[in-house]
Amino acid sequence: RLLSVQRRFCQQGSENMNRRTQIKKVLCVAEKNDAAKGIAEIMSNGRSRRKDGLSVYNKLYEYEYNLFGQNVSVTMTSVSGHLLGLEFKSQFQKWHSCNPVLLFDAEVEKYCPENFVQIKRTLEREVRQCQALVIWTDCDREGENIGFEVIDVCKAVKPNLQVFRAHFSEITPNSIRRACQTLTEPNINISDAVDVRQELDLRIGAAFTRFQTLRLQKIFPESLANQLISYGSCQFPTLGFVVERFKAIQAFISETFFKIKVLHEPSEEEMVEFSWKRHRLFSHTACLVLYQICMESPTATVTAVTSKPKSKWRPQPLDTVELEKLASRKLKISAKETMKIAEKLYTQGLISYPRTETNMFPKDFNLTSLVEQQTQDNEWGAFAQGILDRGGPNPRNGNKSDQAHPPIHPTKYTNSLQGNEKRLYEFIVRHFLACCSQDAQGQETTVDIDIAEEKFSASGLMIIARNYLDVYPYDKWYTKIIPVYEQGSQFEPTAIEMVDGQTSPPQLLTEADLISLMEKHGIGTDATHAEHIETIKSRMYVGLTADQRFLPGELGMGLVEGYNSMGYEMSKPDLRAELEADLKLVSEGRKDKASVLRHHVAKYKAVFIESVRKAKKLDEALSNYLGQAQEYTEQEQELD
Amino acid sequence: MAPDAVQAVGSWLRSRWQVCVPQGWLQACVEWLQQEAGGRPLSLTQLQQQTLEQWLQTDLRSLGLPSLPAALGEALKTELQGNVCVQLDSLQDVSQPAYSQLQRIRGSDCSNDQIGAVTQATQRPWEASPTRMLMLQLTDGVRSVEAMEYKPVPQLNTSLPAGTKLLLRGPITCRLGVLLLGPQNVQVLGGEVEELLHTNSQAHVLCRALGLPEPEQAEEEEEA
Ligand SMILES: [Mg+2]
Numbered sequence: 092r093l094l095s096v097q098r099r100f101c102q103q104g105s106e107n108m109n110r111r112t113q114i115k116k117v118l119c120v121a122e123k124n125d126a127a128k129g130i131a132e133i134m135s136n137g138r139s140r141r142k143d144g145l146s147v148y149n150k151l152y153e154y155e156y157n158l159f160g161q162n163v164s165v166t167m168t169s170v171s172g173h174l175l176g177l178e179f180k181s182q183f184q185k186w187h188s189c190n191p192v193l194l195f196d197a198e199v200e201k202y203c204p205e206n207f208v209q210i211k212r213t214l215e216r217e218v219r220q221c222q223a224l225v226i227w228t229d230c231d232r233e234g235e236n237i238g239f240e241v242i243d244v245c246k247a248v249k250p251n252l253q254v255f256r257a258h259f260s261e262i263t264p265n266s267i268r269r270a271c272q273t274l275t276e277p278n279i280n281i282s283d284a285v286d287v288r289q290e291l292d293l294r295i296g297a298a299f300t301r302f303q304t305l306r307l308q309k310i311f312p313e314s315l316a317n318q319l320i321s322y323g324s325c326q327f328p329t330l331g332f333v334v335e336r337f338k339a340i341q342a343f344i345s346e347t348f349f350k351i352k353v354l355h356e357p358s359e360e361e362m363v364e365f366s367w368k369r370h371r372l373f374s375h376t377a378c379l380v381l382y383q384i385c386m387e388s389p390t391a392t393v394t395a396v397t398s399k400p401k402s403k404w405r406p407q408p409l410d411t412v413e414l415e416k417l418a419s420r421k422l423k424i425s426a427k428e429t430m431k432i433a434e435k436l437y438t439q440g441l442i443s444y445p446r447t448e449t450n451m452f453p454k455d456f457n458l459t460s461l462v463e464q465q466t467q468d469n470e471w472g473a474f475a476q477g478i479l480d481r482g483g484p485n486p487r488n489g490n491k492s493d494q495a496h497p498p499i500h501p502t503k504y505t506n507s508l509q510g511n512e513k514r515l516y517e518f519i520v521r522h523f524l525a526c527c528s529q530d531a532q533g534q535e536t537t538v539d540i541d542i543a544e545e546k547f548s549a550s551g552l553m554i555i556a557r558n559y560l561d562v563y564p565y566d567k568w569y570t571k572i573i574p575v576y577e578q579g580s581q582f583e584p585t586a587i588e589m590v591d592g593q594t595s596p597p598q599l600l601t602e603a604d605l606i607s608l609m610e611k612h613g614i615g616t617d618a619t620h621a622e623h624i625e626t627i628k629s630r631m632y633v634g635l636t637a638d639q640r641f642l643p644g645e646l647g648m649g650l651v652e653g654y655n656s657m658g659y660e661m662s663k664p665d666l667r668a669e670l671e672a673d674l675k676l677v678s679e680g681r682k683d684k685a686s687v688l689r690h691h692v693a694k695y696k697a698v699f700i701e702s703v704r705k706a707k708k709l710d711e712a713l714s715n716y717l718g719q720a721q722e723y724t725e726q727e728q729e730l731d
Numbered sequence: 732m733a734p735d736a737v738q739a740v741g742s743w744l745r746s747r748w749q750v751c752v753p754q755g756w757l758q759a760c761v762e763w764l765q766q767e768a769g770g771r772p773l774s775l776t777q778l779q780q781q782t783l784e785q786w787l788q789t790d791l792r793s794l795g796l797p798s799l800p801a802a803l804g805e806a807l808k809t810e811l812q813g814n815v816c817v818q819l820d821s822l823q824d825v826s827q828p829a830y831s832q833l834q835r836i837r838g839s840d841c842s843n844d845q846i847g848a849v850t851q852a853t854q855r856p857w858e859a860s861p862t863r864m865l866m867l868q869l870t871d872g873v874r875s876v877e878a879m880e881y882k883p884v885p886q887l888n889t890s891l892p893a894g895t896k897l898l899l900r901g902p903i904t905c906r907l908g909v910l911l912l913g914p915q916n917v918q919v920l921g922g923e924v925e926e927l928l929h930t931n932s933q934a935h936v937l938c939r940a941l942g943l944p945e946p947e948q949a950e951e952e953e954e955a
Binding site: 332335336339343344346348368369370371372373374376377379380383384594597608 | 808825826827828829830843844862864866877879906907909911940941942943
């Protein structure tokens with residue numbers, strides 16, 4: 092179990108500390124100013140002194156705290172996400188500076204972007220007086236990597252600095268206090284995985300983006316002269332899914348089917364429709380034969396009446412992907428917007444960390460107090476109280492755990508939110524309460540009948556206990572009344588009809604569908620799905636229909652078709668999925684950073700060289716959409 | 732050439748298999764088999780077996796000997812009595828869309844298509860796999876008739892080659908010119924007709940049903 096591991100680490104940590112310099116002053120660094128403020132407020136019991144840093148957005152909070160078994164003075168500050176960026180050395184930065192193939196091997200370096208220099212200088216200034224640094228960035232891969240950026244900056248000015256990592260999933264007093272008691276060493280493996288991803292994304296993205304932009308701008312000057320045609324190893328498979336579905340719809344051939352429908356009106360206000368066990372037939376003749384057989388002896392015999400309990404399951408605890416999908420489906424808030432709001436709710440201490448793959452609550456998790464907090468609400472308070480009165484929370488757990496964060500849940504009650512923030516918070520609360528309550532219970536009755544040896548059936552549903560549905564309006568379950576039929580009895584149907592219908596193609600993807608596909612094929616992580624989707628939208632590779640479904644644009648179609656026709660399945664998920672799997676192994680310390688980098692650089696470089704060789708295919712595919720391709724001379728083609 | 736050998740083979744085909752063939756074909760077939768044997772005399776059993784084999788590989792159209800009653804297709808409802816040998820020209824499962832069957836054959840069905848299909852969740856288990864219903868195009872060489880798998884007939888399946896010979900055992904109800912088959916009505920004798928294998932393969936049958944251009948032979952081999 093994770094917590095006990097951390098406790099053991101902590102003991103070792105404190106033994107080490109005794110041997111080192113005594114710690115009097117500690118620098119704490121959070122990922123964002125809001126988080127720093129929230130954590131400082133908790134640690135100082137609201138008595139921190141706020142000071143300005145060199146960066147106007149990142150304040151300093153100073154207070155005393157009992158850490159490492161002694162009173163120390165703490166300076167809590169923050170970065171604004173990544174402090175450093177990765178870039179090619181200056182001689183490779185200009186678009187025309189080199190053949191893009193060189194970008195797979197060109198030297199890269201981390202640098203501090205202009206707008207973060209003041210943050211960096213604040214850290215350098217503050218750390219000089221400190222003996223220890225505690226990293227309070229978000230507890231996920233990116234957070235760990237940001238932590239190492241902070242460590243590198245600080246250690247550069249203070250080499251003998253002692254460094255610790257705080258682990259927390261929510262900005263609440265209990266969680267922050269526990270984090271202070273269970274400091275560990277930062278995890279370099281997790282940070283390495285991010286370094287690998289960053290470097291690969293930079294090399295692959297820059298090489299392909301420069302190559303296809305420079306080429307296609309010249310070939311289709313009228314439509315693309317000023318267009319950046321970006322390539323990313325996640326973007327393209329994501330675009331690929333949208334194109335694949337669109338093409339499936341285009342290729343689809345609708346067929347007519349026929350079926351027999353039996354209607355029975357036992358009394359004036361009751362009407363039962365029995366459906367055919369054969370479902371439907373794609374032959375008019377076959378259906379007509381069976382219809383005639385029925386019409387010749389149309390008496391129905393009730394062969395079975397079965398009644399069995401049926402439940403509608405309450406939802407499982409929320410992980411990030413479910414949150415994005417449900418918010419998109421039920422609240423019509425996009426994944427990107429959802430995550431933005433969720434992060435804000437998290438830094439305000441209202442919900443737990445929203446980037447998690449866990450959908451089960453740990454056994455010792457204090458759900459009761461979380462449910463209690465919600466009893467004061469006017470709308471769902473009574474339901475929350477009901478959970479407590481009827482034996483307490485009983486979550487329907489899933490089986491996934493990332494061993495880092497619990498499922499997304501409310502950590503504090505509020506009724507002062509507005510707009511989408513209010514809607515999303517309410518959703519998270521209702522989902523949590525629903526998950527902690529009981530499945531809805533019903534009784535389903537099925538009536539089977541036989542007409543001239545053809546079988547039909549109808550069913551009804553009686554809802555016995557709505558349970559979770561009372562707090563979860565996002566799920567619907569309807570009563571369907573069916574009259575009483577007795578086994579063995581006979582009746583004359585009101586009508587026996589032969590009806591036809593058409594098969595219909597699959598629908599264009601919704602955002603929720605797209606996230607499901609990305610997850611299924613391992614494209615990106617739960618933390619990045621929303622960004623990749625946003626990128627293909629902003630590049631105009633895809634658009635949205637009026638009912639918010641993804642439709643590929645001409646450029647998107649042409650690019651996918653072009654690369655597919657080269658034979659390399661760059662719009663297919665396999666290449667990227669293998670990379671994601673390796674990143675996971677690096678983060679677990681089971682594969683080494685350098686060899687994974689080497690392997691994937693070589694692989695994508697080979698694909699790149701081949702793509703350049705077959706670049707004409709790209710022109711051809713695009714000219715179907717963008718018109719005549721202009722001549723592209725060998726001189727212009729710097730790559731050969 | 733012993734005329735009684737030809738007769739013995741003919742009556743064996745009739746009595747054992749309900750197979751009727753024109754006298755001329757039978758005579759020619761027996762003679763040819765004896766020639767092929769290269770002077771080694773064939774036993775009657777060998778001759779019978781090999782003639783049956785030849786018949787199984789023959790397109791019944793070339794024999795031109797009707798065995799189905801003439802009026803079968805005309806009556807609203809009638810019954811086929813006795814036993815009749817017929818040739819299966821083609822068959823198609825009409826309980827499933829031809830499009831999805833064709834995609835499966837071509838290996839181009841895509842599991843990603845299922846994602847997001849909202850109808851999926853509300854489908855009842857028995858709707859997901861409705862009972863198969865094969866529609867069969869049959870001929871006795873002169874008259875054609877359709878047959879449907881009214882009750883499941885496990886002996887039949889879509890990989891039976893075009894030209895397979897079937898023994899139909901009456902009585903079989905016939906409505907609107909369609910024979911209603913149950914498991915007791917069908918015995919698969921085997922065989923195929925080479926000329927039909929390509930044009931009546933599943934891919935061709937399904938393409939025709941969908942109004943698609945039919946695949947070239949080369950393409951098909953690639954697919955296989
Ligand atoms: Mg973060």
